[in-house]
Amino acid sequence: MEDSYSVCSPRRILSVSKKRRATVSFVDSDDKASGFHGPKPSEVYGFVGSITTVVATVIFLVWAYVPESWLHSIGIFYYPSRYWALAVPAYAMMTVVLALGFYCGVNFMSTPPPSSLYTVYDEFSRDPLSSSPVGDDDQPIEPISDISIDRINRSMFK
Numbered sequence: 001m002e003d004s005y006s007v008c009s010p011r012r013i014l015s016v017s018k019k020r021r022a023t024v025s026f027v028d029s030d031d032k033a034s035g036f037h038g039p040k041p042s043e044v045y046g047f048v049g050s051i052t053t054v055v056a057t058v059i060f061l062v063w064a065y066v067p068e069s070w071l072h073s074i075g076i077f078y079y080p081s082r083y084w085a086l087a088v089p090a091y092a093m094m095t096v097v098l099a100l101g102f103y104c105g106v107n108f109m110s111t112p113p114p115s116s117l118y119t120v121y122d123e124f125s126r127d128p129l130s131s132s133p134v135g136d137d138d139q140p141i142e143p144i145s146d147i148s149i150d151r152i153n154r155s156m157f158k
């Protein structure tokens with residue numbers, strides 16, 4: 001009898017045997033129930049999205065770089081102004097830069113200043129217990145609490 005080991009997870013079953021190579025089978029609960037063995041919708045959407053992106057990029061580059069006389073010779077007479085070939089990417093890049101700057105600014109505005117007591121204590125702060133332990137064996141680990149600012153200052157600026 002051969003010793004077989006298998007690792008089971010919701011998405012994959014890996015069978016390893018001493019006499020043969022490891023085999024991996026992907027099992028999906030939807031495939032078992034419906035009996036459908038075609039491509040998954042996410043794969044189809046990814047394929048269509050990648051093809052659409054490539055086609056749109058080629059059309060944009062042809063519109064941006066091919067001279068107008070060539071476009072007229074193949075029958076293309078209506079297209080946007082060449083101004084937009086530079087304006088749209090520039091606007092998109094500036095939108096990303098401004099969004100990142102706005103995000104950093106909102107974070108700086110919502111953070112209290114270093115001199116504020118809210119940087120030391122807030123509603124989630126835990127004060128250490130004031131009762132001292134009776135013996136070393138009774139409480140080997142101190143309960144979770146915040147370290148007070150005066151204790152930190154004593155440790156750092158001794």
